[in-house]
Amino acid sequence: MPSHRRHLCLSAAVAGAVALAGTVALVPAAAAAAGVTTSLPARTTSVPAADEVSGSGQTVVWQQKTSADTLPHGWLSVSGGTPQDLGVPADNSEGVHLDTVSVQHSVVAVATSTNPNGALADHVTLRHLDTGRQETLPVAYDGSGAAGDERYRGQAGDGILVQQAYYDADSAYRVRLVLRTSDGDRTLLSDDEQYEVLASDADGALVRLRTAPGWGYRIVYVDFATGTTVTVAEPSTEELPQGLEFTPTHFGVVDGATLTEWQRSAPGGDPATVTLPTDKARWISDDTLAWYEWSADGNELYAMSRDGSTAAADLGGTFRDISVGDDGRMRASLYRPDVDAAVQTLTDGRVSTAGGDATTIPAGPARLDALALSGGTLYTADDSSRRTGVLLSSGLTVGTSGASATAPSRVLAYSTGIVHQTLAAAGHRVLVEQGDAYQVYDNGTLTGVPLQLSDTSADQVVDFDGSHFLLSDTTTVNNGTLLLYTVATGASERVAPGSALYGGALYTSVKDATSSWSIRRTDLAAGTTSTVTTVDCLPGGLQARGSWILLTTCGAASTQGLLIKAGTTTRTPVDASVMAPILGKDVLYTFTKPATTGIVLNAQVLGVPGATAQPLFAVPERADSASAQRWAVDREAPWAAWMDSDGVTHTTWAGAPARTAAAASVPTGFSPNGDGSSDTWAPVWAYDRPVAWTLTLKSGTTTVRTLTGTASGGKVAPVWNGGNDAGAAAAEGSYSWTLALKDAVTGVPAAGAGGTVTLRRTVPAASVTAPVLASDASTSAVIPVGWAAKTAGVTSYDVSWRVATRSSTGVWTLGSPQTWRSRTTTKSGSFGASGSPVTPKPGLTYRFYVRAHDDAGQTGPWSAAVAAGVPVDDRSASLTYSGRWVSSSVTSAWARTERVSATKGATVSFTADGTKLRIVATRRSDGGRFAVVVDGATVGTVNTYASSTGYRKVVFTYTLGTRITTHKAQLKVLSGSATGRSTVHLDAIMITR
Known part of the structure; x- marks a missing residue:
């Protein structure tokens, strides 16, 4: 997979315009500004590859980075005990395999250098675990390669193997492999160009060498006791054979299904040939074969006895590498569905549970590859110690208690390689770059047609909406266009530079017949195009979110952008001198460069009067080795995130408190008359954040009462008793009110409210009329009933009726009241006409009542009855x-x-x-x-x-x-x-x- 990294921008001409995965920063990250934040702990799932692990009996050593240092340390664990940090061993930047930390027969070797810049080892410390004795063997490394220069090549029990440069008797430059102990040096191999120790223990070593004079390759076994050298393979290139066997009792080579092996007790003897039951074997323990088989979930490790007496068994989980220690036991990087990563010792073709056999390597820091945010979900792509990477998601929420993030959960493990820096998210879809292809996953499942490219070295993903993405590649850049790619079908077309995606539409800028530029919106499903707005400058990159349009620059050489509210004449300049601004949904992100070093990301809530840009955090640098972007903003929800040098991901809420409409209750009036009903006006507004509020009541333009407070739980509940600011009773009538709010933590203004409230001190009353007899008004059994207000401010009426009826025993009883009209605004009705609750019956008397509701929210008493008979x-x-x-x-x-x-x-x-x-x-x-x-x-x-x-x-x-x-x-x-x-x-x- 290419080693370069990508970044996402909104315009090919404006680098870093949209931080779907961030932009390059120049300074270390500073702590987030005071606000609503939460942090996710550093990912600790990386473990070393198994070929970096050395084991001897119950002792295991390995290399692994710490969260505080970018260089790998040596680590030691005995019988599965607490790991011990052995410090930073020598750098292995020479490009050849270098066992900088190893263990053989209870002797730990740590190769280190006194050069603070990380040169190769100039000494090796040997620590005897059984006695505690420690000794140091020097390595004459000077980096010149001239005669006398030495390179540490591996451990040999309580000695070390050193490649040493020298001139032979003919003054020809040569190198030799030397076994160095505290008793002195002994030459094992000589007259070659270079040696690489593939495996070693106290008794012998497998060595790959380049031979003079033809400089071909040979792999030999060297027996330390006898000096016997046996050639096991002569590859034509530097590549290793299919499999090499190096165990306590044997050494040999695997070719297809054939194993050629020698006994270490008699290395000079004739080899034996063994036909293996499978040609997939790569590593062999004394009595066990192991091999990989590819599955959709990754490499599955299988094991069986070498003689075929036991059937192949799936060891479970997904494995990466296998190594065999000098004790003949395999060690593998193991991945299970319920465990991110571990390195374990395997015995007899199984994951051992015996003491010392199942030493688990503690997790180290995961390497970040990319961050992305969408709709309040944080996506983190890291290597997770996998060659095929992992993508995690964490849900972000904000409430009265602050911000919170769910524990990261796995979205997917990549099929090929780790994700590069390109990571874009839109809802539950993510776009990643793997190899030379761009792929979209929907809830962790590959969807649509991947975009395969032959050369992605100059690619930039400009925008992504889940169904389409805009790409600036080597072809489109040269043609001054962008590539619009449809994920579902794989269709692509060229579009104008500076284009943007949002809501299933493509936004472009087109120059019209005059000097103006039109911002066009093309519905990608229907194909229809409409003009959103016009501007009188050359637009740079476009961004669109909700009802807002952002020009990242406005003018050919401009360092100023332009924010436009669609459908209005609102035009707001935006500073773009430091970095291109980013438009989110109802939030604008801008960048400033303070007097001190660094670039600060700011957020301004849109659509709220009085809202200004608030600093969020200093944009961090890239990660050390992966060159990944370490910050991102959410363009669908007001969130931003950044990762510090310890791998901790910080999320910052960049929005304003939002009202919970379902919990809001605002009475239209009240009646402070001391009757115990609606004596105060007590509106309630529920917000999802703590807020400081001010409620202003006016009569016309005159302020009558001002109330203030802080709602720590987000519940704004002022109470007005009908008095003015002087404490006197306010007059009856209608008052306008305005609620203004700010986030109690960040000070960011929130969307307020306004309206009117009516104050009444008199209980509403009404009267009802009806003819004494129905015959007074008509010839049929229809009773005209009328009602009217007796007080001011009446807005509606309730009308009820009741009638006396005779029981079967001849007793007349007046029935309970029945509703005829409820909250009606009419003032008359015909009882008995169409829609009437009953048809009036001859000989019965109907009684009618009315009560009034007023604009203060009061309900008056029922009126006296009026009776109307049906003759x-x-x-x-x-x-x-x-x-x-x-x-x-x-x-x-x-x-x-x-x-x-x-x-x-x-x-x-x-x-x-x-x-x-x-x-x-x-x-x-x-x-x-x-x-x-x-x-x-x-x-x-x-x-x-x-x-x-x-x-x-x-x-x-x-x-x-x-x-x-x-x-x-x-x-x-x-x-x-x-x-x-x-x-x-x-x-x-x-x-x-």
């Missing part, structure tokens, strides 16, 4: 006629009929169960007289004569009593009062109940 028609079966009566159809009469009689002595009899009796008749010019008899006594005489006709008239009213009791009643036609005035026109009878 019984003359045709009712409850009426008994005697004598001559004639039924007549009359349009204007109740129920459009009358019962007529001019016969003296004719009667109509009925039972009167009620409190009041009313007779409804027609008054006419021929109207006669009738007597009313109740319980056998005449209680009145009625004359129905009138010069002009009057229909549905209540011609007689009589109170029967205060309680509903049963009475016998009768109407009797009397003689006329004059000639032609003897006819009675009976219309209806009403008994009020």
